[in-house]
Amino acid sequence: MTSNGPTEPSVEQLSFEDALTQLQDVVVDLESGTLTLEASLERYKAGAELAVRCQHLIAEAELRIVELTPDTQESTRP
Numbered sequence: 001m002t003s004n005g006p007t008e009p010s011v012e013q014l015s016f017e018d019a020l021t022q023l024q025d026v027v028v029d030l031e032s033g034t035l036t037l038e039a040s041l042e043r044y045k046a047g048a049e050l051a052v053r054c055q056h057l058i059a060e061a062e063l064r065i066v067e068l069t070p071d072t073q074e075s076t077r078p
Contacts, residue, residue, distance in 0.1 A: 011049045016057040023050040
């Protein structure tokens with residue numbers, strides 16, 4: 001199926017907030033119980049990709065925080 005409108009960004013281009021919103025939509029769809037088996041599998045696959053994107057962005061944010069606060073590492077060492 002083709003669309004004449006603007007193309008949606010790929011999962012890799014989504015901001016954390018957009019990926020999380022789409023992931024929440026997937027959960028709602030899956031919990032509704034109204035999808036066919038095939039549609040459920042497609043939504044599950046999309047949700048898994050969105051979850052990986054969110055995890056990646058969180059990991060990047062954590063790394064940036066660690067880089068911005070080097071004193072934190074020293075104060076947490078035993």
